[in-house]
Amino acid sequence: MPPSGPPRSALAKMCQSCHVRPVSTYRTAATGGTRWGSGKGQPVLTTHAPQAAQAVTLPTTLDEAVAALAAMPTAVPVAGGTDLMAAVNSGQLRPAALVGLGRISEIRGWQYQDGHALLGAGLTHARMGRPDFAALIPALAAAARAAGPPHIRNAGTLGGNIASASPTGDALPVLAALEATLIIAGQEGTRREIPVSHLLAGVDMLRGGELIGYVRVPLLHAPQVFLKATGRTGPGRAVASVALVLDPARRGVRCAVGAIAPMPLRPLDAEQWVAQLIDWDNDRAIVPEALNAFGEYVAAACIPDPAPEPDGSVPQLPPAVLHLRRTVAALARRALGRALS
Amino acid sequence: MSNETATAPEAAPAPEQLPHGLGVSLPQADSRAKTEGTFPYAADLWAEGLLWAAVLRSPHPHARIVSIDTTHAREMAGVRAVVTHEDVPGTPRHGRGTADRPVFASEVVRHHGEPIAAVAADHPDTARMAAAAVIVEYEVLDPVTDPEQSFEAEPLHPDGNLIRHIPLRHGDPDASGDIVVEGQYRIGRQDPAPIGAEAGLAVPRPDGGVELYTASTDPHADRDTAAACYGLSPDQVKIVVTGVPGATADREDRGFQLPLGLLALKTGCPVKLTATREESFLGHAHRHPTLLRYRHHADAEGRLVKVEAQILLDAGPYADTSAEALAAAVSFACGPYVVPNAFIEGWAVRTNNPPSGHVRGEGAMQVCAAYEAQMDKLAKKLGLDPAEIRLRNALATGDVLPIGQTVTCPAPVAELLQAVRDFPLPALPKDTPEDEWLLPGGPEGAGEPGAVRRGVGYGLGMVHMLGAEGADEVSTATVKVHDGVATVLCAAVETGQGFTTLARQIVQETLGIDEVHVAPVDTDQPPAGPGCRGRHTWVSGGAVERAAKMVRTQLLQPLAHKFGMSTELLQITDGKITSYDGVLSTTVTEAMDGKELWATAQCRPHPTEPLDDSGQGDAFVGLAFCAVRAVVDVDIELGSVRVVELAVAQDVGRVLNPAQLAARIEAGVTQGVGIALTENLRTPRGRIRHPDLTGYSLATALDAPDIRIVKLVEERDVVAPFGAKSVSAVPVVTSPAAVASAVRAATGRPVNRLPIRPQAAVVTGQ
Structure with missing residues (x-):
């Protein structure tokens, strides 16, 4: 900026509308009910006590957080707030109280545990996207890097991604392919472990006062791929995504398709079929035609043909669905190709 | 050429060596405040004792309104006023071309998001809840969503479904070429998606009028519409233009500007509304599919x-x-x-x-x-x-x-x-x-x-x-010089197109005065028209130039007379007046002699048909x-x-x-x-x-x-x-x-x- 004389900068700071002074929009909420009607001799009248959304607890351990939630059943836990605060700001959600999880240092890192990584639920996407994490769980790192613009990745967390369980959550197909399990913290220090797919499918729900503490992920020491198709070059929601991991110890391929259904889909038959076509002892070689066929297999498993009509004719899928199926096929083929190359 | 002038880097330019005049990259005066987030927009305004407004919008694209019951909303604690179509004292319709759009829907709603009622309350949440508590009984009708069906459909509006038909015929209808290609094309609905959603503050005046603080891009037209709607004379309504957070279209949605003033007049309190992004998408105009x-x-x-x-x-x-x-x-x-x-x-x-x-x-x-x-x-x-x-x-x-x-x-x-x-x-x-x-x-x-x-x-x-097609495109501007500082008064709204910067450049170029301020815009100034289709560079810029030239003549006339030469032979640079031969030299301050010089001019392009x-x-x-x-x-x-x-x-x-x-x-x-x-x-x-x-x-x-x-x-x-x-x-x-x-x-x-x-x-x- 070039230096500007005092009158010019004064003009810039002054509100264009001289006698109305600028203040922040929600000053009124912060100062509470003292202002309404004052100055006109009217009784102070407000319907909203200044308590709203101001009861914020900031526990420093997981057990404290669980205790705080148990003490206040209406409170909502918040980590990165990338989904929650958008709902608050648009007026769709007015939480009575918040329990902030940002100060719980034990869930913001990871540790190793008999061949697994124990990932804290408070790990941010930005942290997971870094090279040291990518060396450990490459597909999760790729998903984290693809999850929105930098300011969202800086705030959004792994646990939040699971708890929101949005169909387009980028970490979810990776966790499904890795067959990750969740360690849920309950009251009085209790911990229980459930597969991530059970939570996403609603087979096993979080109970009142429970929090996702950790995510247990196997360390496979083999190539992993996460591919996401969006409608644009900039960050966007996935149209479809595919996570594919190799498990050389068990000679398995595990694949999950995200964003096309309410939860990630696992094409188990296609996984087993392609695993036996891979020459595991010879650089994991595969015939190129098998890649194509795998893509088609996965796509057809996730987006099946409509059932034949009683008269035997098979109805056509709508063009948009056909395009989605082609997209899934291309992603699955590319993912396997990259994992095996 | 543009590069030479754009990059004229001096080691450390003193303020007087800043680029000035036309053809150079003068930075915008408010760019720093905007970058730092200190620039006040309409959503940042606040007045003592203000109330918050909310607008109830139709959830249906097409429905007949059977009844509107505001009793529950009125009875809610903290609610100060509820207005519907019954509370519009003046013209109940508005519109930019034709006044065919109701301020509040009364019998029929014709699009998703059409305003039906508005509420003023002591808290934004109370206002929103009260708006939701207005009970509207609808008889849902089939919407006409395919424009091709519109020709045959029942009239959606008393004015009929066809707004305009132009059958252009030029040349020989029987002409034909060796090569013929055909095609059918569809263009989607673009939203202008202004970065700052609509916001406004209405302040009642002691004389029974009202002032609207909003990011209007055509303040005089908005004022006339508002005055007609409130049943007031135009001089009782004043629109003060606040900072405009981006405009690539008609920026403000009158669907809530008008209720805002109504509520302020009804309650006697300042009333403010900041639209959510959802309301913004529902309310303002889009590109024609x-x-x-x-x-x-x-x-x-x-x-x-x-x-x-x-x-x-x-x-x-x-x-x-x-x-x-x-x-x-x-x-x-x-x-x-x-x-x-x-x-x-x-x-x-x-x-x-x-x-x-x-x-x-x-x-x-x-x-x-x-x-x-x-x-x-x-x-x-x-x-x-x-x-x-x-x-x-x-x-x-x-x-x-x-x-x-x-x-x-x-x-x-x-x-x-x-x-x-x-x-x-x-x-x-x-x-x-x-x-x-x-x-x-x-x-x-x-x-x-x-x-x-x-x-x-x-x-x-x-x-x-x-x-x-014959629109009268006129703009008026005033230039004032006092104490070595020039001020431009023009109701052309700075929407990000850079008009204020251009106005400063024009005055710098014409008068040789570096310090030029552009006054905030309100409807007490003469009209300058809407900011679209490059209008302001043309008509408002032209008006500023003429006014500046008139001030220049006023300034130089006495000197020219004294020295027996025409004003064209004198030039002003860096605050100094010199004659063509260099014999005469004096400063602008001296020539002004403490006087204040004003000039107002208009610019009107040649007429169209x-x-x-x-x-x-x-x-x-x-x-x-x-x-x-x-x-x-x-x-x-x-x-x-x-x-x-x-x-x-x-x-x-x-x-x-x-x-x-x-x-x-x-x-x-x-x-x-x-x-x-x-x-x-x-x-x-x-x-x-x-x-x-x-x-x-x-x-x-x-x-x-x-x-x-x-x-x-x-x-x-x-x-x-x-x-x-x-x-x-x-x-x-x-x-x-x-x-x-x-x-x-x-x-x-x-x-x-x-x-x-x-x-x-x-x-x-x-």
Whole structure:
């Protein structure tokens, strides 16, 4: 900026509308009910006590957080707030109280545990996207890097991604392919472990006062791929995504398709079929035609043909669905190709 | 030339050595405050004892209102007033072109989000809850959402469903060419998506009037509408324009401006409203979704013989500026090409879709995408290069438009096209380091180099400047000089187009005074009209220049008289007055002698005439042209498109501020990329499905291509002040067509819909 004389900068700071002074929009909420009607001799009248959304607890351990939630059943836990605060700001959600999880240092890192990584639920996407994490769980790192613009990745967390369980959550197909399990913290220090797919499918729900503490992920020491198709070059929601991991110890391929259904889909038959076509002892070689066929297999498993009509004719899928199926096929083929190359 | 003036770096420029005058990159006065977040917008305003407003909007696109019961809402604690159609003391309808839109729906709702009632309460949440507590009983009707059905449908409005029909007939209807190509095209609904959502503050006045603080872009028209609605005289209503957080369209939605003032008058308290993003999407005007059918006839050399077209604009339920948009669409339906015979039918019809209105380049943008697709088809059929066929038909000064108007302004169309065609192409991904590749789908996307195809396409576009068809385009400005400081008073609103900076430059240039302030805008000043179609650079800039020249004469007249020479022989530079021979030298301060000098002037361009029954007439004051070459990469399996580079050559008349000019072109091109690829407000059955910025994808930094401004043709338009042309709209109009053309070249697919859907860019069965 070039230096500007005092009158010019004064003009810039002054509100264009001289006698109305600028203040922040929600000053009124912060100062509470003292202002309404004052100055006109009217009784102070407000319907909203200044308590709203101001009861914020900031526990420093997981057990404290669980205790705080148990003490206040209406409170909502918040980590990165990338989904929650958008709902608050648009007026769709007015939480009575918040329990902030940002100060719980034990869930913001990871540790190793008999061949697994124990990932804290408070790990941010930005942290997971870094090279040291990518060396450990490459597909999760790729998903984290693809999850929105930098300011969202800086705030959004792994646990939040699971708890929101949005169909387009980028970490979810990776966790499904890795067959990750969740360690849920309950009251009085209790911990229980459930597969991530059970939570996403609603087979096993979080109970009142429970929090996702950790995510247990196997360390496979083999190539992993996460591919996401969006409608644009900039960050966007996935149209479809595919996570594919190799498990050389068990000679398995595990694949999950995200964003096309309410939860990630696992094409188990296609996984087993392609695993036996891979020459595991010879650089994991595969015939190129098998890649194509795998893509088609996965796509057809996730987006099946409509059932034949009683008269035997098979109805056509709508063009948009056909395009989605082609997209899934291309992603699955590319993912396997990259994992095996 | 622009580069020399733009970069004149001095080691440490003292304030008096800042760039000044026309043709230099004077920075905007408020850019620092805006960057730092300290600039106050309407949403930041606050007044003692203010109430908060909320507007109840219709959840149905089409319904009959059986009853409105506000009892529960009125009884809620904290609610101070509830207003409906019954509380409008004045004219119950408003509208930019025709007053056909109710302030509050009374009998029928005609679009999703139409205002029905408004509430003032002591807290924004109370206001919203009270608005939700207004019980409206609807009899839901079938919405008319297909504009083609609108002709046959029951009238949606007492004025009928047809807003305007222009049957343009030019030349010989029996002419035909050796080569005929046909096509049908659809353009989606773009939302202007202003960065700051609408907001306003209404303050009642002791005299029974009201003041509205809002980011209006046409304050005097808004004031007149508001006064009529409140049953007040215009001098009892004042609109004070606050900082405008971005405007590429009619910025403010009167659907809540009007209730705001009503509530303030009713309660006697200041009332404020800040729209949520959802309300913003529901309330303001969108770009007209358009259906176009074309038939182009050309001879064997590719010269156009005849163009036949049908253009159908979906205006939504109210007329707004649709008649003007249709005039632009029909007039520019053939593009900047010489077409001896043209038969264009255009209609703007009512539907129950969200309202359409003025958005940068309306009408011209939709037809550009269609006629450029037709030019690509012709080139393919004739085996000609797409740039070559465009060159063979390019319009030039002296040619006749299909409306019968002769192009008298500079029209360097061929020169622009040659400039973008000859500009070196960007490197292919394989020629750059692998870690710098940005494939379609983004940095962490699924792009596979083997499936990526590159395409190059061209677009030529044109827009008109100022209002058309006899609109009285006038602006008034006042320049005051006192104590070595000049002040400009002009009701032209700074919407980001840079008018305040330009006004400072004009005064600096004319008076040689460096310190120039531009006063805030309110309706106590004389009107300057709306900020659109490059109006303010032309008429308001022209008015400022005239006023400044009058002040100059006042200042120099006594001196000139004293020394027996004419004022033209004196010049003012750096606050000093010198005569041509250097004999006389004095300072401006001395010559002023403590006096205050004022002058007010008007600028009114030459008149235009409406299009007649066969679409003929000298309808436009001026035209601006642009050529764009797009280079895209397409992943032909996923159908994802990345715009690699857009090369722009534009006809600008004269460069007044190089940095600002480049910024306007870049912004326009980016908006164009949005129309081409992602921006489409989906409205299944008339309802806006995702009224938020997650569902509606604006172009981000990663979506924006490299924008190369290849050439700025400075051929002055003699009728325009300074010879300068409007620059913002024409890149918006042209770049979507160029992107579509490039995708066509990459995939071989027809691409006849904007935004381009991935399935339209997929190549199957390779």
